[in-house]
Amino acid sequence: AQSVTQPDIHITVSEGASLELRCNYSYGATPYLFWYVQSPGQGLQLLLKYFSGDTLVQGIKGFEAEFKRSQSSFNLRKPSVHWSDAAEYFCAVGPYYGGSQGNLIFGKGTKLSVKP
């Protein structure tokens, strides 16, 4: 069955420190991979996505993620965290081409707190 695991429920980092949020997926083929961010009281905003090509993808707000097929991982990174990055982050997989299902499958999210 398709699934996404985000092993860290809550992470706290100091402002200016680096950040890595983990995501592992289980899927029958090479999936489309996404990271979304949800600020309090807001909807989900797409940070970045991977569907082919270079395994290191750049997103908005200075985030990047690396797809590692051998590890079934798609970890999100940021070299220097800002207080405004405090939010909940969701990793998601999308359907492979030719599949009948069209929706995203989400992990349970990682809540990021930023210490001043």
Add this chain to the structure above:
Amino acid sequence: DSGVTQTPKHLITATGQRVTLRCSPRSGDLSVYWYQQSLDQGLQFLIHYYNGEERAKGNILERFSAQQFPDLHSELNLSSLELGDSALYFCASSPTPRVGGDTEAFFGQGTRLTVV
């Protein structure tokens, strides 16, 4: 602003009642996806409509139903409400039948349902 509009933003109702949540997708998007976000279950896919037709069902209870109208807006109907139905309900839209490749899903800000 994602361009996806959900109404109402907040809804408080009593157990046993029925409510309707409304979603207007981005202009030109034919797909509408409904998700339920709760603390214990995370983001659960409920149902997907494409151009008026149901495409896929996820973990949607029989007490819940949805439809997509000719103008492409969608409604999610929740009946015989229980305390456990309290959650944030998101709608997302995309132009194609599936999310992936260069197609992403755009999320509304959600409807927070509280059942008392």
